[in-house]
Amino acid sequence: MNCNEAGTLLAQYADGEVDNLQGRSIEQHLRGCGACATKHEGVLARGAQIRAKVPYFPAPPALRERVRALLANAHDAAPARPRPERDRWRWLTGGALAGCTATMLAWTLGTAVITWHANEDVAVEAVAIHHRVDALVDLRRLRHLTMKSSARATASTAIAKLADC
C-alpha cells in the first residue's frame, strides 16, 4: 500500500469501516510511514473533538426497532433486479447466430441453384453432342454406302470391259 491508497482510506479506517485485509495493510503502512501516521493521528483527533463538542442523541428504542424492521422488509421484498447487461449479450449472441444461420442458408441455396443450372446446361450440351454424333455417324454410313456402290459400279464397269476383251 502506498501513501495515496492509505490517504484515501484513513478516515474509513479511523471509523472502523475497512475490511480486515485493508486494515492490516494500513497498519503496516502507518508503522513504516511517518507522514501517514501523522495524518492518521489528525483524523483521530478531529473525530474526538467532534464527539466532544457535538451532542449525541441516541435513537429511541422504538425508532431503532422500526428502522430495523423496515430494513429487513425492504431487503426481503426487494424485487429481483433485471440484468440488462446479460440480456443485451443474449440478444447480441442470438442476433449473431441468426445472421450466421441466414448466411449459411443463403450460401447453400445459392450453391444448389448454381449447381442445378450447371447440370442443366451440361445435360443440354450432352444431348446436342449426342445428336451431332448421330448425324456424323449417319453421314459416315452414307459415305461408306456411297463408296461401296461407286466401287461396285467401278468394278462392274471394269469386269464388263474385261469381258468385252
Ligand SMILES: [Zn+2]
Ligand atoms: Zn504513507
